[in-house]
Amino acid sequence: MGWFKAPDDGASGDARGSLVRVLSADRGRTAGAGVYLSGRKLLTCAHVINAALGTRMLSPRDPGAVTLDVSFPALTADSRQARLVAWVPPRAAHHPGPVADGSLEWGGDLAVLELDEAPPPPVRPVRWLDMRAGQLVRAWYGGGQPFSYADVQVGLCDGRIGYLDGPLSGAAVDEGYSGGPLWSPADGAAVGLVMGRITAPGGPLDAQHTLRRSWGLTWQSVRQELARVGADPHPGTGPGGPADDNSVRDMMMGPLHALLGDPTVRTAHCTALGAALGLRTQADGTAPSVEELAQLLCTAERALPTLAESLAATLTDSRSRAQLDRLLTLGRLTEASGLLSVAEHRTLVAKLHHLTGADPGLLPRAATAALPYVDLPRPLAAARLAPDDVAGAVRALEGWPGDCSPVPDETPRLPALLRVVEYVAAETGGIGCQALQDWSAQVAARLGVHASALGERRADAARWSDRSTGTGARVLVELSRHPKDPAEHYRCSVWRMRADGTAARTGVEAERPRTGREIARLVREVAGGSEAAGQGVAMVAVSVAPDALHLPVDEWDGAGPDEYVQAPLGEDFHLVLRCPQIRRRSRTGAGDLKRRWSARHRGEPLVADDRIRDENELVALLKTTHRDTARVLLVGPPAGRRQLVHFCLAMGVPIVLWDRAAGERGEAAPGDPRHGPDPHGPVDELPEKVRHFRVRAYMDPQVPARPALVWEDAGLPLPDELRLADPAAGTAHPSEGTDQAI
Structure with a gap:
C-alpha cells in the first residue's frame, strides 16, 4: 500500500x-x-x-x-x-x-x-x-x-x-x-x-x-x-517525441530530491497535493518516497502543475527555480501532467463557462485572433461554443505549444492557452477582464514566464479588442443645416482615418449646401482613395443633429452619371449614425459610453418593445438590470420611438437599431427576416448584417423595412475633436495634411 x-x-x-x-x-x-x-x-x-x-x-x-x-x-x-x-x-x-x-x-x-x-x-x-x-x-x-x-x-x-x-x-x-x-x-x-x-471442464462439477x-x-x-508495435500507452508531447513513463519518472527524481529532499517539507506539500487530487494520504507524520511521488506526477492528471503551484510560492533563489523549470519540462513528456493545476483549471473553466453563456462567440473569436496561424481544435472551430463545451476547449488548448516570440533570458514561452485567455480578458473588459488577467499573471509566474512576455501579448490583445468593426477604410462625415439652406440640402465635412489612427480632412468647401447625391459621391471618392481601400468593407460614420437621426442617408445614391448600377451608401459601406449632441446633455454620458462600449461583447441586446410603455421604464432598465448593455433594439410603438432613441443615446448606449419606416405599417417581431436584420449574435457582425439586409431591401419591394443603426465607437474621434486638433484643416493645402476630393 x-x-x-x-x-x-x-x-x-x-x-x-x-x-x-x-x-x-x-x-x-x-x-x-x-x-x-x-x-x-x-x-x-x-x-x-x-x-x-x-x-x-x-x-x-x-x-x-x-x-x-x-x-x-x-x-x-x-x-x-x-x-x-x-x-x-x-x-x-x-x-x-x-x-x-x-x-x-x-x-x-x-x-x-x-x-x-x-x-x-x-x-x-x-x-x-x-x-x-x-x-x-x-x-x-x-x-x-x-x-x-x-x-x-x-x-x-x-x-x-x-x-x-x-x-x-x-x-x-x-x-x-x-x-x-x-x-x-x-x-x-x-x-x-x-x-x-x-x-x-464438461460434465458434472465436483x-x-x-x-x-x-x-x-x-x-x-x-x-x-x-x-x-510502437504504441506507447502514454505518448509524450515534447519535442523529443514519446518518452517512456519510467524514464520520465527516473529523470524527475533528481529535481524532486533538490526541491523536496527534506521529509518534513515533502510531507507538507504532498498532503496538500493529495487533498487537491482527492486522494487520501498518511496522517502518521511519514513522507512518501521520492519515487512514489514521481510515479504519481507521471500518472495522475494535473498532479505536477498542482505540486508546482505550491512549490512556486516558496522558492527564494534562482537555483530552486531552475529545478522547478526542469521538472515542468519533464512533465510535458507525459500526457497526464497538463498545463494547469487543479485549482487553476477549476477557476478558469468556471469563469469561461459564465462568459460563454452570455456570449457564445467569445472564446472562438478570441482564439481565432490569438492563434491566427494554426488550425484550432474542433471545439473552437465553430462560431459559437456552448458552455458545456468549455472544459473540452480548455483541455485541447492546454496541450498546444507556447508562443514563438523571443523571450528574455531563455525563460519559458507563453503557453497558447494563456494567450487566448488574455484575448478573452481584453474582449470582456471591466472587473471580468481584471479577474482573468490576475489569473493569467499567477499562472505565468508559476510557470516562470517572464513578465515582459505576458505584457507583450496583453498589449496585442488590447489592440485587437480596440479594433474597428470594419477592416477597410474609415470615413467620418458631419452633416449640418443652416436655416436658409434649400430643402434636402446639407453642409458636410469629411475626414478619412489613416492607418496610424490620425485623421485627414478633405479639402472641399464645407460651407456649400449639397444634395444627398453629391454627398454620397464625395464619400465614395474619399473612401476609394484611402490607405485601406480594397481591404474590406469601409465604415462610414455620419454625425448628425438629433432631429436628423431619421434621415435616409444610407439610401443616398453615389453612382456617377455614366454608371449602370446604382450605388446607395448603405449597400457599399457600413453606414452608421452618430449623435454626440445628445450624449453631451448627460453629465455621465462619456463614462456611460465608455463602460458600455467595453462590455459590448457580453450579453444579448435589450429589446424595447411595446412592453416598455415610456422612456421612464427604459431608463429604469438601463440603470439597473441592463446597466452595461451596449445594444438596444427599438420595436416599440412608432409614436415614441424617436424619443426612445434619444434617451438611449443620453444613457450612453453605443449601439441602437431601429426601423425608421416602421411608423407607416404594423410592428414586426425582432429578427423577422422581412422586417430587419437579426440583432443577436456577435456584436461586430451587426454592421455587416445591416448592410446585407439593405442590399436586399432596396431591390425587393416586399421588404418594407429601412434599418437605421447608431454605432458610437468610443475609440473613433468626433468631428469637433478633429476640428479642435487642427483649426486650419478646412483651408490647409493638401500637402499639409488634407485630401482633395471632387
Missing part, C-alpha cells in the same frame, strides 16, 4: 468514468469493454474487436483500419466512432503460432483505438501501477452498469498474467468484461486488463473443479506488448 490512496467513496475513487463500451458492428450488443488511455486513445483486447466484427474470437488476422462505435457508458449513452490504430494479435502462450480452440491462456491480444474527436470532458486517464499478488481488484461489464462490478483478488501473478479469484457471492468476471480495467481501490490505480475466464477463476494481463505486460 502506498502513501497516496484512493478516496473511500467509490464514485470518485474508481475507473468506471474511464470505462469504454465497445459495440458490435450492428450496434445491437456490447462486444466487450475497454479503457481510456490518453488524448484520443482507447485500449481494449484484440478479441473484443473480433467479437465486434463477428469474426473468430481469437483470430490473429489484423482487420485493418476498421471503425467501430464506442461510448463512455458511465457518463453518456451517446456513441462516437473510433478507428483501430494498433493491433497485437492473440498468440499461443507457450509457442509461436495461433491460439488453439479451447485454450485457457494466450498472449498478446491487445488493440488500440483512436477516437474521431476528443472524449467528453469528464473522462480522464486512469493512474496505472504494476500488478502484484494479493491485490484486491474490481472489474466492470462493458455496459458500465453500476451493479455489474465484480470484485476479485489477484492470486498468482508471474508478471505476465494474474489469476483472479472471486468470492462465491456477487458478480463474477464473465463475457463482456474483457478489455476493461482491473482497478485496485487500495492503490487508486488500474493494474491490468481483463482477458479471459477459466471454465470448468469439489476439485475451479470455480470463479479468471485472468488478466498485467500492466507490466501491457506496456511491453504495446511497445513492441
